[in-house]
Amino acid sequence: MRQLAAIALQVLFYIAFMAGVGYFSTRPAYTHQDPALALVKLSFSHAGERKEDCRRLSPEEIADLPPNMRRPTKCSRERVPLYVELLLDDRMLYRAELPPSGLSGDGASSVYRRFPVPPGTHRLTAKLRDTRREQGFDHERSETVTLSARQNFVIDFKADIGGFLFL
Amino acid sequence: MRSALRKLFECVDVCLNAAFSPAANPMFQLGAMGWFFYWIVVGSGIYLYIFFDTGVTEAYESIQALTESQWYAGGIMRSLHRYASDALVVVALLHVLREFAADRLHGARTFTWITGVALLWFIYASGITGYWIVWDMFAQYVAIATAEWLDALPIFAEPIARNFLHDATLSGRFFTLFVFIHIVVPLIMLFFMWLHIQRLSQPAVNPPRRLALGTLAGMLALSLLYPATSQGPAVLTQVPAIVGMDWFYFFLYPLLDRYSGSALWAVVAGGTALLVLLPWLARSRQAPLRVARVDLPNCNGCGRCVADCPFGAITLQPRSDGLPYGTEAVVDPDLCVSCGLCVGACPTATPFRRRSKIIPGIELPDFPMAKLREDMIRVMAGIEGSARVLVVACTKGNSALTVQGDGFGMVSMPCVGMLPPSFIDFALSRRHADGVLLSGCADNDCFHRLGQRWTRMRIEAERDPALRARVPRDRVAINQQDTVGGTLNRQVLAFQQRLANYTDPGQGGNRTCVN
Numbered sequence: 067m068r069q070l071a072a073i074a075l076q077v078l079f080y081i082a083f084m085a086g087v088g089y090f091s092t093r094p095a096y097t098h099q100d101p102a103l104a105l106v107k108l109s110f111s112h113a114g115e116r117k118e119d120c121r122r123l124s125p126e127e128i129a130d131l132p133p134n135m136r137r138p139t140k141c142s143r144e145r146v147p148l149y150v151e152l153l154l155d156d157r158m159l160y161r162a163e164l165p166p167s168g169l170s171g172d173g174a175s176s177v178y179r180r181f182p183v184p185p186g187t188h189r190l191t192a193k194l195r196d197t198r199r200e201q202g203f204d205h206e207r208s209e210t211v212t213l214s215a216r217q218n219f220v221i222d223f224k225a226d227i228g229g230f231l232f233l
Numbered sequence: 234m235r236s237a238l239r240k241l242f243e244c245v246d247v248c249l250n251a252a253f254s255p256a257a258n259p260m261f262q263l264g265a266m267g268w269f270f271y272w273i274v275v276g277s278g279i280y281l282y283i284f285f286d287t288g289v290t291e292a293y294e295s296i297q298a299l300t301e302s303q304w305y306a307g308g309i310m311r312s313l314h315r316y317a318s319d320a321l322v323v324v325a326l327l328h329v330l331r332e333f334a335a336d337r338l339h340g341a342r343t344f345t346w347i348t349g350v351a352l353l354w355f356i357y358a359s360g361i362t363g364y365w366i367v368w369d370m371f372a373q374y375v376a377i378a379t380a381e382w383l384d385a386l387p388i389f390a391e392p393i394a395r396n397f398l399h400d401a402t403l404s405g406r407f408f409t410l411f412v413f414i415h416i417v418v419p420l421i422m423l424f425f426m427w428l429h430i431q432r433l434s435q436p437a438v439n440p441p442r443r444l445a446l447g448t449l450a451g452m453l454a455l456s457l458l459y460p461a462t463s464q465g466p467a468v469l470t471q472v473p474a475i476v477g478m479d480w481f482y483f484f485l486y487p488l489l490d491r492y493s494g495s496a497l498w499a500v501v502a503g504g505t506a507l508l509v510l511l512p513w514l515a516r517s518r519q520a521p522l523r524v525a526r527v528d529l530p531n532c533n534g535c536g537r538c539v540a541d542c543p544f545g546a547i548t549l550q551p552r553s554d555g556l557p558y559g560t561e562a563v564v565d566p567d568l569c570v571s572c573g574l575c576v577g578a579c580p581t582a583t584p585f586r587r588r589s590k591i592i593p594g595i596e597l598p599d600f601p602m603a604k605l606r607e608d609m610i611r612v613m614a615g616i617e618g619s620a621r622v623l624v625v626a627c628t629k630g631n632s633a634l635t636v637q638g639d640g641f642g643m644v645s646m647p648c649v650g651m652l653p654p655s656f657i658d659f660a661l662s663r664r665h666a667d668g669v670l671l672s673g674c675a676d677n678d679c680f681h682r683l684g685q686r687w688t689r690m691r692i693e694a695e696r697d698p699a700l701r702a703r704v705p706r707d708r709v710a711i712n713q714q715d716t717v718g719g720t721l722n723r724q725v726l727a728f729q730q731r732l733a734n735y736t737d738p739g740q741g742g743n744r745t746c747v748n
Contacts, residue, residue: 072254080451084316087316090481093478096478096486099472109398174390176395178384217470233401
């Protein structure tokens with residue numbers, strides 16, 4: 067009798083343990099983002115213009131260089147920070163100055179931001195300044211888009227294929 | 234907090250002892266169960282790998298085909314893979330809590346504790362990368378959330394989460410990389426598991442067979458009744474807004490939606506640092522004893538202490554004193570936990586000496602055998618009756634606090650395994666006691682790992698030094714101390730009643746003193 071009770075207890079323990087493992091392996095469900103919203107994701111990685119123009123070296127300066135390192139110009143490594151703005155229906159969603167990466171500030175500037183927005187038709191405008199100018203923008207794209215709930219709308223930037231990409 | 238946790242574990246132990254018996258109590262086998270689940274994960278993982286295709290769409294499709302068209306094999310393997318991984322987290326976390334509650338993290342155990350903390354990282358890294366390669370909606374959530382979290386570290390020039398921006402940026406080669414990581418991390422984890430048990434002699438890496446079979450049967454039943462499935466293919470143009478979460482692995486992830494990735498890194502790093510530093514932050518419940526000391530003139534290098542040391546702290550080395558023995562015992566003070574099991578194993582630790590002082594070949598300076606002999610005689614002196622019990626208690630339990638009553642005397646020591654069997658013989662044959670009750674930690678949960686086991690084997694004459702055959706075994710009792718509700722009190726009373734009615738075979742009730 068005692069052995070039967072022990073076996074019954076063991077079975078109960080196994081059931082409880084397995085039920086716990088099975089349940090918490092997928093439940094309760096987690097709501098990562100309100101399913102009634104859409105998501106606008108702004109992300110790109112782009113190198114800004116160099117902070118200074120390349121300077122042409124004089125013949126004397128070139129002669130002073132080791133023969134295997136002689137070049138006609140000398141360029142600084144540092145790049146300007148990017149300035150970016152994202153507007154949704156003329157409302158500012160995001161505005162930031164993106165510093166260049168790298169210890170010498172000579173790498174690309176990057177951004178990765180998520181913006182949950184209500185679904186529907188919106189006017190999305192993305193602007194980017196990647197040169198030494200202090201006002202205005204070098205790249206801009208504005209488009210009316212219709213977003214559905216749970217849609218992941220991506221704004222990327224590729225300078226070599228025309229600037230902002232609305233995906 | 235620690236004592237509350239300890240009490241909680243004791244209550245659970247009592248329940249599970251009733252169900253499984255101490256020999257197969259899963260709470261006493263948490264480390265071994267961790268190994269068991271690891272091998273299930275590896276075995277099922279190898280099967281899954283055979284059928285897995287790397288590629289943005291192929292990954293999901295191959296797993297889906299395994300789950301649906303091969304439910305009886307691949308589906309079960311997939312479920313076992315997931316559920317054993319989850320169970321591994323459960324037993325690993327319980328193992329950490331239990332060792333902390335039981336104060337088993339100081340001294341020589343600190344190394345084991347710290348490698349155990351590292352193992353937690355590997356368990357989580359293995360589990361998280363495993364979820365990526367299924368490439369369903371949950372994988373999409375996990376991959377993006379993990380990448381965003383990693384991007385909070387200032388080590389990436391470009392956000393790695395950009396790889397999951399849209400289908401055009403996701404390469405099939407990523408899945409090759411994921412699979413590689415998911416294989417390499419568990420392999421490194423296996424190395425750390427090996428490292429984790431390096432300072433333990435006779436580590437328990439296999440649970441008792443019936444516990445293993447019962448658990449495997451439970452896992453199989455769960456896999457059949459509630460198979461692991463995918464949550465629909467990942468689509469990067471859609472947000473996986475609601476996901477079925479594996480809370481064992483991803484319980485921290487919701488914090489990423491409320492706090493920054495840097496804040497969560499701080500929490501995780503802080504938690505890890507706290508765990509690593511716990512052996513120094515959490516004081517030991519008892520003052521440390523001086524480590525075992527070898528007395529060379531009395532050590533003949535027999536090696537019994539080496540065989541019985543639970544932490545491999547004693548080695549045999551070439552003789553250094555010119556005595557005609559090949560070897561001598563040498564104690565590594567960094568590994569010695571002062572449990573005294575070596576003293577219990579030493580054949581020279583005998584109280585049957587008339588002229589010379591009792592100086593064993595090895596002993597604890599804080600618990601000399603000569604004093605133990607004196608204490609035994611002193612506590613039993615003046616106790617009358619025919620059921621006088623000498624209780625030998627382990628100081629790691631609560632017996633000293635819970636025993637009340639007449640007709641017994643008590644001596645305590647760091648572990649019952651420290652008691653040489655000759656002392657039992659001495660107490661009974663010299664008629665200092667009518668019975669000897671050894672009260673150690675719960676069976677299979679000995680604070681010093683092997684004290685209970687060695688004691689039982691010595692008394693049953695299965696291990697040297699064995700209790701002499703002339704000692705009536707009915708006059709010796711081993712109490713597995715549950716510590717809840719005065720169990721030891723009841724054991725003493727029951728033992729006294731048994732002794733009162735006991736007659737030694739052939740003695741007619743009068744036991745002869747044998748020296």
